[in-house]
Amino acid sequence: MGREARAALLAGLVLLLGGALAATASAKGLSYLTSKSKDLPAGKTKGLTVNCPDGDWAIGGGLTIKGANTATGIHSSYPIDDGDPNQEPGDGWRGVAHSRSAGDKSFKVTAVCSRTGRFTSVRGTTSAPDGMHTEMYAPCDTGQVVSGGGIELPRANPSLLVGGTYPVDIDADTVPDDYWYAIANNGSGAAQTITTHAICAKTGSYQYVEADSSAPGFGQGVAAAECPPGTKVTGGGGTSASSTTSVEIAQSAPYSTEGPGSRPDDGWRTYVNNLAGVPLDITAFAVCRE
16 A cells, blocks of 8 residues: 555545553663564464563564464564553564464564653544454654554454554654554454554654565565664564565564574565465554664
8 A cells, every 4th residue: 555545545434533642752771682582383372471571661562473474474463461450562562473384383572661751542433244344543742753553453353463553753844753553464253452552752853765676476585674873673573565465574572683693683585475366565664763
């Protein structure tokens, strides 16, 4: 879907929102916590949560699958509340992976935690009809920008998967920085509620990077967006040019441009499953903080 079409859709959506604030922005206040691997048995849906240290705010996060193929993908990736007094998402990150694969896999979840900055958690919800590619967004308040975001889907059926999750723009500056957008592919047999989460920064200086790539027909493509020098990644995501349920996000998470084994701190990489028979344009997004 093109930017013009996305903007037109945004203007017509109905929102149900919730929010609150927490904590205080420089890249020096960031930490990246990655879980140990968790088994993802063939044909199963499994979840994993990473909590940020006390006093930190989870401002982004993602999920990677070892041995990923076009039969594995993201079911959900979103901020969570651990039951503390603020009762708002931002204490950690939860990722849910699904496998249609014949062989066992494993996956990890990464939380981007911030010791500094002031943030707000905002949610938007809508009903996703069965058999549809449904889109939803969560907006930051005026003067705020997104540091990260995610999508939360009910675990009622493994045929409910993520079609996209990424920052978008709805004001006049054209920078994709003030809303978080999410897409759900619902093949569950019934309507399902989807929730889009935006983590909005009230302070700090952020930059937004996009990187285009492609996914072959009946194959998997990857796009990687690198943060500018002097900045660190806080969140990110990916999408495709498709508006059908035949395209899904396989994995999406921070990574290091220095290679495997390095802290995943300066780029965002997204893999896309293209189950349609023609090549498809895909895009990765990185949110980067100075």
